[in-house]
Amino acid sequence: MADNGKGTLKKSGADNVKSFRGKYRINTNIDFRLSPTAKRIVYIFLAALFIIVLVHQTYLRVKPQTQLNTQSAVIRQIYASVDVPAFVVRRESVLPASGGTTVVPCVENGGKVSIGDAVADIYVSEAAASSASKLSSLETLLKYYEGIENVESANLVSDIGIYNSAVLDSLLSLKKSILTGNLSVLEELGYKFSENLTKRQIIVGKSVDVSADAAAVTAQIEQIKSATGIKSTVTADKSGNFVNTLDGYEGLGSFDEIKKMTYGDVESLLNSQPSATGTSSVGKLITSFVWYAVCNVPEKEAIKLAVGNTVTVTVDGYGRGDIRFKVYAKNENANGYVTLILSNNELNEDLALLRKINIKIHTEEYAGYEIDRKALRTVDGEVGVYVQLGNVVRFKKVDIVYSDDSLVLSKKKEGESGYVCLYDEVIIEGTDLYDGKIID
Numbered sequence: 001m002a003d004n005g006k007g008t009l010k011k012s013g014a015d016n017v018k019s020f021r022g023k024y025r026i027n028t029n030i031d032f033r034l035s036p037t038a039k040r041i042v043y044i045f046l047a048a049l050f051i052i053v054l055v056h057q058t059y060l061r062v063k064p065q066t067q068l069n070t071q072s073a074v075i076r077q078i079y080a081s082v083d084v085p086a087f088v089v090r091r092e093s094v095l096p097a098s099g100g101t102t103v104v105p106c107v108e109n110g111g112k113v114s115i116g117d118a119v120a121d122i123y124v125s126e127a128a129a130s131s132a133s134k135l136s137s138l139e140t141l142l143k144y145y146e147g148i149e150n151v152e153s154a155n156l157v158s159d160i161g162i163y164n165s166a167v168l169d170s171l172l173s174l175k176k177s178i179l180t181g182n183l184s185v186l187e188e189l190g191y192k193f194s195e196n197l198t199k200r201q202i203i204v205g206k207s208v209d210v211s212a213d214a215a216a217v218t219a220q221i222e223q224i225k226s227a228t229g230i231k232s233t234v235t236a237d238k239s240g241n242f243v244n245t246l247d248g249y250e251g252l253g254s255f256d257e258i259k260k261m262t263y264g265d266v267e268s269l270l271n272s273q274p275s276a277t278g279t280s281s282v283g284k285l286i287t288s289f290v291w292y293a294v295c296n297v298p299e300k301e302a303i304k305l306a307v308g309n310t311v312t313v314t315v316d317g318y319g320r321g322d323i324r325f326k327v328y329a330k331n332e333n334a335n336g337y338v339t340l341i342l343s344n345n346e347l348n349e350d351l352a353l354l355r356k357i358n359i360k361i362h363t364e365e366y367a368g369y370e371i372d373r374k375a376l377r378t379v380d381g382e383v384g385v386y387v388q389l390g391n392v393v394r395f396k397k398v399d400i401v402y403s404d405d406s407l408v409l410s411k412k413k414e415g416e417s418g419y420v421c422l423y424d425e426v427i428i429e430g431t432d433l434y435d436g437k438i439i440d
Helices: 013-024 036-062 126-133 135-149 160-180 183-203 211-227 263-270
Strands: 069-072 075-089 092-096 102-105 111-113 118-123 231-235 240-243 281-286 291-298 310-315 323-332 337-344 356-372 377-379 382-389 392-397 400-403 407-410 425-429
Touching (some): 126 135, 135 183, 135 211, 160 183, 263 337, 291 356, 356 425
Antiparallel strands (some): 069 425, 092 281, 111 240, 118 231, 240 281, 291 337, 323 337, 377 382, 382 425, 400 407
């Protein structure tokens, strides 16, 4: 070692460190081992911490949420009604039959006819009528063949795409007719498909010869005509709607004196029995577009029905929905009933067959937002409901126009805030509700 000038040697850094450790007894080997008791305390602490965290997380997952039973506010109509029997009175004219025994109508039931139109053909026998029934389809087929014979390529458009589309369209019409059960037009659509297909064949240069087919159909027609026997045709002597059956009540109830009907008149009609119709007629003509339903209504119900107003009527057994009648007349009676005369100017096959009917006259009509009665609350003197808007509860007022044991109808209040609106989620059931409450 080098001499420092004082006769001592200078110590190295390592020697100084060792000397320092020895002098102050510093131990650098730290022991982190725990005693068994300390370990148990740590383990218990960690286990408790884990259980606390687990329970908290589980609670958050299964924490009971505020359960609200709600119902959307939608518009509903409710009628107050009265059920009564009624009798239908029309202006009707019976059409007599002559010259045969089997009647074949030429017009669909309830169809409109003009003066001179054929309404029915009469044949000497059912066999003759059966043969004659084939004539219509054969004559239609013959017209189809004659039309094909008159088609020339020069008269057709050269664009084959037009005819491809026509063939496809007529084929789709046939399919739709079959799927919907509308078989009455099936024959006509079949001919249309054949016609379009034939035109397509002609445009691509193929020869189409139906002369032999037309001749065969002509021969069938002539054969049937010669075998059908004597036939007479019944024509309409007035304009109106033709009905091919009689119900035996024709002529009952004075059409021209309908406005003067009394309680006794109506009861007499309702208790009447039909007369025998026999086979001496082909049907009848309804010659006035206006017809009437007459009935006797309790006075307290009739008060709600004003002459000139339109009422909705449900007819038992009528499958086309409710019928709108006009209150034509109201005649007071001394027995607590009012004779009501209702008029209508619509007519179809089903309406033309109505006679003795049970009807439900809707005397009052209410419309509004349907609300379960259990949802009603009174807050600060205002009747209303709580609704759920997102996660917030709000109180909204109602304007009740109809009420029964289970529901109320709240009037639509367009442009007025604070009232129930369309599709509001009305709270039917819930506890501790108040305006502005946040739903967890």
